[in-house]
Amino acid sequence: MHKWWARRLGSVFRTILLYSLADDELDGWNGKPNSLWELYPKDVNLDGKVVLDPMMGGGTTVIEALKLGCKVIAGDLNPVSWFLVKKQVEDIDPELIAQTLGKLDDEIGTELRRYYQTICPECEETAEAIYYFYYKVSSCSKCAKEVHLMRNFFLAKSPTGSSDFVVCPQCWNVFESKNAENSTTCSKCHQKFTPTEVSFSRGRRFTCSDCGHSEKIVDVAQKFGRYRERMYAIEFYCKHCDVSKNKNLVNGRGYKAPDKSDRKTLDSAIEEFRSISKNLPIPDTLIPLGVETKRALNHGYRKFSD
Numbered sequence: 001m002h003k004w005w006a007r008r009l010g011s012v013f014r015t016i017l018l019y020s021l022a023d024d025e026l027d028g029w030n031g032k033p034n035s036l037w038e039l040y041p042k043d044v045n046l047d048g049k050v051v052l053d054p055m056m057g058g059g060t061t062v063i064e065a066l067k068l069g070c071k072v073i074a075g076d077l078n079p080v081s082w083f084l085v086k087k088q089v090e091d092i093d094p095e096l097i098a099q100t101l102g103k104l105d106d107e108i109g110t111e112l113r114r115y116y117q118t119i120c121p122e123c124e125e126t127a128e129a130i131y132y133f134y135y136k137v138s139s140c141s142k143c144a145k146e147v148h149l150m151r152n153f154f155l156a157k158s159p160t161g162s163s164d165f166v167v168c169p170q171c172w173n174v175f176e177s178k179n180a181e182n183s184t185t186c187s188k189c190h191q192k193f194t195p196t197e198v199s200f201s202r203g204r205r206f207t208c209s210d211c212g213h214s215e216k217i218v219d220v221a222q223k224f225g226r227y228r229e230r231m232y233a234i235e236f237y238c239k240h241c242d243v244s245k246n247k248n249l250v251n252g253r254g255y256k257a258p259d260k261s262d263r264k265t266l267d268s269a270i271e272e273f274r275s276i277s278k279n280l281p282i283p284d285t286l287i288p289l290g291v292e293t294k295r296a297l298n299h300g301y302r303k304f305s306d
């Protein structure tokens with residue numbers, strides 16, 4: 001949910017609040033910016049100060065000001081923002097939360113978890129899928145061939161930071177390379193490429209790798225409708241490799257290309273979703289034209305359920 005308001009770091013807001021509100025009454029404050037760092041990790045109490053945030057969004061100011069003991073008045077035009085922030089600052093009953101989570105786990109945990117399983121490429125045991133990577137697929141309006149809208153083939157820094165995970169643009173193999181900015185050779189098909197430089201789409205345009213035709217991405221979406229999505233990598237956690245301290249993974253974490261069983265899992269998830277989607281409370285109305293919705297419409301989305 002945090003993506004709704006591109007939340008900033010709490011640390012930034014703590015600093016702003018401390019610097020704006022610190023005064024002579026505050027122990028350890030000498031009026032100079034540097035003395036802030038002494039105060040920063042301490043349990044500071046700015047009791048009596050009032051903070052007003054009329055556009056609170058995700059509520060970072062609210063949370064940080066409350067931590068500093070301020071009285072906070074905040075609001076937002078968006079009711080979802082209000083709901084989220086209200087839930088964040090309300091008193092909670094930890095026991096009730098643990099009970100509810102336990103109940104959810106009993107009722108749907110096992111059923112849902114089977115959709116987040118993948119085979120560990122190291123030990124071939126069942127691992128947990130942490131994150132799925134997708135790219136969008138469009139069609140070239142000149143030759144009708146598929147266009148993979150990939151900006152580059154760098155996937156992620158390895159958890160140790162000492163190497164990069166990259167994707168082969170020819171066979172979609174996922175493998176580790178020393179530096180994604182340098183030329184590398186695919187460990188499977190031996191294609192030579194520089195992951196950060198190979199690109200099938202740049203900015204707002206793509207260039208068809210087959211016929212060389214170049215076009216604006218949104219123009220194609222207007223002609224053919226919204227893009228299809230394709231899974232191309234999975235981040236996983238393998239308990240077995242974590243316990244055995246497998247050196248090819250870091251704390252059991254790694255990246256892999258989806259295999260047959262991953263595609264089968266995805267297909268069965270899609271199938272199940274289709275069979276129950278009619279009974280789910282998913283808004284099926286048309287997206288109205290507005291400042292925030294124009295982008296979605298340009299990219300071929302017509303209904304909220306798209």
Ligand SMILES: [Zn+2]
Pocket residue numbers: 120121122123124125127238239240241242
């Ligand atoms: Zn493993």
Ligand SMILES: [Zn+2]
Pocket residue numbers: 168169170171172173186187188189190191
């Ligand atoms: Zn390859």
Ligand SMILES: [Zn+2]
Pocket residue numbers: 140141142143144145208209210211212213
């Ligand atoms: Zn083409």
